[in-house]
Amino acid sequence: MRRRSILTLATVSALAALGVCVALPRGSAQEDDETPAASGWRQRAASEEILCNEQTPLPYLIRDSWSTRVYMDRDEQRDRRxxxxxxIRFRTENYGFFTGFGLPEWNAHTPAENSVNLRLFDRPIRLNQRIIAAARCAEQEIARTCTDTYEPRRLSGLRDRNTYHNGEVSNHVYGIAIDLDPQQNTCCNCVKEWRLHPLCQATPASIFDRMVMPECWVQGFEKYGFYWLGHDRLMDTMHFEFLGDPEHVLISDGPPPHMSQ
Known part of the structure; x- marks a missing residue:
């Protein structure tokens, strides 16, 4: 697969000039920094002009398209595998090779090598550089359209360990997943301990009742190719993952082909 630079040098310089990507010392993303965020990020993000394509996730990247269930017959399980x-091949070729999934020939670099430290919503996080523009467009959309006072206290991005089981691999290891406030936005079906959380006790009228993050934030992410795992049977309301086309994030890249199909 053709691999190109995520952003041209000119674009990177422009984003840096706007304060879009503020690098931290390598390896010190400080994702446990939970001091209250200054609301100044909203003014900064709303004033930026980062032009991204609106896009939906590529269907075959969505977990519900390939995860298997015990009640499925062999043919369906085989097809889903x-x-x-x-x-896995798509993620490897575009974001890096993670040991145990795919082949190193598909990408000479690891996701960690392709990732950088930055601040998003004025919180530190480490992400794959191929999705930074999309994350910035989501941040910009939220700053412009969400009137709430919600301020994330903690973000989680790239991880060096896979926390999924049964042959699955988390998008966190590719640096393309973002968790917002894991202690407040629940994942009621992830592990049994989560079911003790107060927001997981009663049957909610809506999945949005399982979290403190406003629904508007979900819409802001989804507009630019992020998939919200609150839609998944895991009910992982903290979790967003970029499943769009990384070759066509910016309008200057041209429209994502899958959006015209």
């Missing part, structure tokens, strides 16, 4: 391998 094939879709899963296609998704």
């Amino acid at each position: 094939g879709v899963h391998q296609k998704a």
